[in-house]
Amino acid sequence: MHRVEIAALLPITITTLTALAVMIGIAIKRSHTQAFIGTVVGLAIAFASVILAGGVPRQVTPLLMIDHYASIFMGLIIVSAAGSALLAYRYFELRDTQPEEFYLLLLLATVGAEILACSAHFASFFLGLEILSISLYAMIGYLKERRHPLEAAIKYLILAAASSAFLLFGMALVYADSGTMEFARITRAETDTWYPLMTTLGTTLIFTGVAFKLALVPFHLWTPDVYEGAPAPVTAFIATVSKAAVFAVLLRYYNSSAGEHAFFVILSVIAVASILVGNLLALRQTNVKRILAYSSISHLGYVLIALLAGRDTGNQAVVFYLIAYSMTILAAFATVTALSGAGRDADEIDDYGGLFWRRPLIGSIFTIALLSLAGMPATAGFIGKFYLIAAGAATEQWLLIFVLIVGSAIGLFYYLRIIEAMFSAAQPVAPVLRPISVAEGAVLVTLAVIVLWVGIYPQPILAVLARR
Amino acid sequence: MDAAFYIASVVAIGATVLTITRTNAVHALLYLILSLLAVAVAFYTMGAPFIAALEVIIYAGAIMVLFIFIVMMLNLGERAAALERRWRTPGMWRGPAILAGLLLIEVAYLLLRAGNATGAAQAVEPKQVAMALFGPYLIGVELSSILLLAGMIGAYHLGMRKIEEMREEHGTHIDEGRVVASGDLVHAGADRADRAP
Known part of the structure; x- marks a missing residue:
């Protein structure tokens, strides 16, 4: 392997080495603080290496393609993972469990996600996805003495395993037809194929597996239960890292086989269904984590519109929206984590009653996050939606844009319901409240600043996205 | 040659269906082994x-x-022995034996036939597999090791129990040199019947 290839792999290598270093550290001396600091420092170095290593697109073995998009996605993944780790420290400190292994699983899941972001081959696609999923099973069920996390972990385990089976079968069919597992070469082999049906069928199955992981309708059934049952920092991780990584690989795969439009209709139907079903199901929920779960279904439906638009504008809109959405949803789950006491997570709307008057800072940050999710101007969510609509309009997908607008209007209702609770004078159920830690405070303020900054002055990020 | 492949495939699918539908863990395992052997063929x-x-x-x-091993270790005690006698009902061996016999005949036919034993256009030698794994797929091998590490850490955490808890739960039984079979894979419940209503 050449030196430049090793340099291009640095983010992945550093994350893996961090996991190994933290593991050896735990073996020598069990210390929560040490594992936590090791994780955060390792992720910080990995992030620096993304910036340093990012440059010319480089194919490293047939498996990985480290190009501009891969670097951006890896940066997003590492930042989100570091955010989840910062949130996890206080959260697990308060709970009666051995917290050190959590950081190992988090780092390994991050490695899997980074691989997904770079993968240009079915083998790395599947291995990355499995590393991510297997780490997530254990992370979701990490508080194994409690009922809800375990239930969520089992649900996720069975459904994710089933979706992996779909994915593998689809890959096998595409391989049987095209004779290659490299995304870039599948399209080329397709032109002189005997069985276009097999590739079509295989790709449909692959999309099914991916839609499971992204929780798109009709493969969304696990989402609310897993979001609700998983510990709040893990939910933040699923909502950001896992979604961004799987979307990165979907983007790459779709762009490589975009020549055919057989999937356009299927994906359009999935997008419309996700937007409408996600928003409508969220309306009547009283649990904040479940509301955010249903809203994540609709948000990924929104992103599909830009994916379908294709071209450079569409791809940039996808990446921009995923960045904006990840930062926003991380801020939302940071609030949930920061308010969760030792007994249970602060996930009922009633827990947020009058929050703004008692905790002005947290209340206003949560308000910013919810407004950004709703797509209000001056937040990252607004610019993101603006670009989605621009990308959709450029390819004249008026129906999808119309559905997006209807979905956003419905979405406004349940976001405002939480905000209304925060500003009401109602006396809250007090016990879940606790003082926030420095790490949580730093995460909350940083994310709020990012969400507002991207919303008001998005040019720097757009400049990075436009650079090829 | 296609026929050999399809026979093996049908055996694999049949054995897998039987694995899922058996209510007895050991019988299911027997079919699972058969299914794996059929895939090998x-x-x-x-x-x-x-x-x-x-x-x-x-x-x-x-x-x-x-x-x-695990199924066996979970079944210590007299009741388990009785249970094992019940498993060995006459006739339960017929299904697996027929399927295994089919595979055996097939393998024997393939091996005894003259010429290229595998019958495919070209056989993939171990050397080729090794060259691929440690050439273009090097990163894949490394990733598999990370995958196993993740699985191991997860299994360790979820399986770990505090030692005091285990003493509380099993103390008396460990003194008697026996392990409680409650919560095992098999519907043995060796000691459960004594206490449970």
Whole structure:
């Protein structure tokens, strides 16, 4: 392997080495603080290496393609993972469990996600996805003495395993037809194929597996239960890292086989269904984590519109929206984590009653996050939606844009319901409240600043996205 | 040659269906072994004798033995012995034996036939597999090791219990040199009937 290839792999290598270093550290001396600091420092170095290593697109073995998009996605993944780790420290400190292994699983899941972001081959696609999923099973069920996390972990385990089976079968069919597992070469082999049906069928199955992981309708059934049952920092991780990584690989795969439009209709139907079903199901929920779960279904439906638009504008809109959405949803789950006491997570709307008057800072940050999710101007969510609509309009997908607008209007209702609770004078159920830690405070303020900054002055990020 | 592949495939699917539908864990395991062996034969007919051998050694061999060990270790005590007698009902061996016999005939036919034993256009030699794994797929091998590490850490955390808890739960039984079979894989429940209503 050449030196430049090793340099291009640095983010992945550093994350893996961090996991190994933290593991050896735990073996020598069990210390929560040490594992936590090791994780955060390792992720910080990995992030620096993304910036340093990012440059010319480089194919490293047939498996990985480290190009501009891969670097951006890896940066997003590492930042989100570091955010989840910062949130996890206080959260697990308060709970009666051995917290050190959590950081190992988090780092390994991050490695899997980074691989997904770079993968240009079915083998790395599947291995990355499995590393991510297997780490997530254990992370979701990490508080194994409690009922809800375990239930969520089992649900996720069975459904994710089933979706992996779909994915593998689809890959096998595409391989049987095209004779290659490299995304870039599948399209080329397709032109002189005997069985276009097999590739079509295989790709449909692959999309099914991916839609499971992204929780798109009709493969969304696990989402609310897993979001609700998983510990709040893990939910933040699923909502950001896992979604961004799987979307990165979907983007790459779709762009490589975009020549055919057989999937356009299927994906359009999935997008419309996700937007409408996600928003409508969220309306009547009283649990904040479940509301955010249903809203994540609709948000990924929104992103599909830009994916379908294709071209450079569409791809940039996808990446921009995923960045904006990840930062926003991380801020939302940071609030949930920061308010969760030792007994249970602060996930009922009633827990947020009058929050703004008692905790002005947290209340206003949560308000910013919810407004950004709703797509209000001056937040990252607004610019993101603006670009989605621009990308959709450029390819004249008026129906999808119309559905997006209807979905956003419905979405406004349940976001405002939480905000209304925060500003009401109602006396809250007090016990879940606790003082926030420095790490949580730093995460909350940083994310709020990012969400507002991207919303008001998005040019720097757009400049990075436009650079090829 | 296609016929050999399809016979093996049908045996694999049939054995897998039977694995899922058996209510008895040991019987299910027996069919699972058969299913893995059938997959190995299918690999063989497609010109991958090395992968077929690995399938037999690793899956049908090592992993299945682990499974059976665990099932056995969970079933100590007299009731388990009685249970085992009940499992060995006459006739239960017929299904697996017929399927295994089919596979045996098929393998014998393939081996005894003159010429290229695998019948595929070209057989994939171990050397080729090794060259691929440590050439273009090097990163894939590394990733598999990370995958196993993640699985191991997860299993360790979820399986770990505090020692005091275990003493509380099992204390008396450990003194008697027996292990409580409650919560096992099999519907044995060796000691449960004594206490449960």
